[in-house]
Amino acid sequence: MHDSRHFIPRSVLLWMLLLFSGQSLALDWSIKVTDDNGSPIENAVVYAEPKAKIDMPTNVAANIEQKGRKFLPLVSVVPRGTNITFPNRDTVRHHVYSFSPAKTFELKLYSGVPANPVLFDKAGTVVLGCNIHDSMLAFIHIVDTPYFAKTDASGNATLSLPAGDYALKAWHYALITENQVYEKAVSLKDSAKANVQLSLRPFPLPGNN
Ligand SMILES: [Cu+2]
Numbered sequence: 001m002h003d004s005r006h007f008i009p010r011s012v013l014l015w016m017l018l019l020f021s022g023q024s025l026a027l028d029w030s031i032k033v034t035d036d037n038g039s040p041i042e043n044a045v046v047y048a049e050p051k052a053k054i055d056m057p058t059n060v061a062a063n064i065e066q067k068g069r070k071f072l073p074l075v076s077v078v079p080r081g082t083n084i085t086f087p088n089r090d091t092v093r094h095h096v097y098s099f100s101p102a103k104t105f106e107l108k109l110y111s112g113v114p115a116n117p118v119l120f121d122k123a124g125t126v127v128l129g130c131n132i133h134d135s136m137l138a139f140i141h142i143v144d145t146p147y148f149a150k151t152d153a154s155g156n157a158t159l160s161l162p163a164g165d166y167a168l169k170a171w172h173y174a175l176i177t178e179n180q181v182y183e184k185a186v187s188l189k190d191s192a193k194a195n196v197q198l199s200l201r202p203f204p205l206p207g208n209n
Pocket of ligand 1: 095
């Protein structure tokens, strides 16, 4: 005899198992980004847009600092809907702006931490500058997916995501054709590796040359 308090019909158990595995089974997609010579590319943004409709993460926040008259980090990748704060860690004042269509804004001459973050609600690339210091430069790539990463010095990045059909995309600020995002359709069934080759133009970063 079953103890009625612990009896769960088999059909319900099966349904629970499917639901559970469908939600928790994350695969690793290891992506290596190289240039035309096979050299690793650092600071490339890689992301996977699911074909199926998906809920975007909410209440995401990020920081881009100004320190030593530089933006830190140089490249940010955030999901659409992210609020970014621009704390000024320098003693000089900065005037942060962007003319990019994905987000046109300015934070007029300020010190310390601005009271309000800036909402990035459109996918695309935002180029940041400072009105006072011409050499200050940074990039924000806003993506329409929760699955994104940035390559390390070895050109490697890993996406953790469920099985499914995706558009694998890659972007770098020095792409030979500006903002021409690399794209490849992939049906992901198991953990996998992918190689992405990007053609870059020379791009001396101010302050780094
Ligand atoms: Cu500045």
